[in-house]
Amino acid sequence: MLQRLARWLRLLGADVTCDPELGGAEALHRARLEGRPFLTRDKRLRTAPDVLYLQAQLFRDQLREVLAHHPFDPQRFAFSRxxxxxxxxxxxxxxxxxxxxxxxxxxxxxxxxxxxxCHRIYWDATHLSRARAEFAALIPAQSVS
Ligand SMILES: [Zn+2]
Known part of the structure; x- marks a missing residue:
């Protein structure tokens, strides 16, 4: 459900695991073991105190929600993962x-x-420039140190 968000967070440089095979409770258990923030759209999990329940359905809005709770500098880490x-x-x-x-x-x-x-090769192509522009629009300049 959040795989597109996961891909974008990785492009920003965030260390994100996302296993669609795992059920919600199992994924939460693993996140706790690994000390990771847990993001979900699963309503059954939203009352847990250490869960970030995402209200938004569109990935751009979800990205904003995540960055509001877990700010980091995409200019520094983007395209490292x-x-x-x-x-x-x-x-x-x-x-x-x-x-x-x-x-x-x-x-x-x-x-x-x-x-x-996975042997994928990356280069600084047009789509990366577009992605950079997208990040710049998502994140107000003053929040990036
Ligand atoms: Zn890979």
């Missing part, structure tokens, strides 16, 4: 990515990052 699997990315030399990215991308970018877990 794989949005798919949450692993920290490592910058890799251009020749390492070689034929694994489209030729146009290879020809026009110098910096690449690799997820060593």
């Amino acid at each position: 794989c949005s798919r699997c949450n692993t920290l990315l490592h910058e890799v030399p251009r020749d390492v990515v070689g034929r694994r990215v489209p030729p146009f991308v290879y020809a026009t970018h110098d910096r690449f990052a690799l997820c060593e877990h």
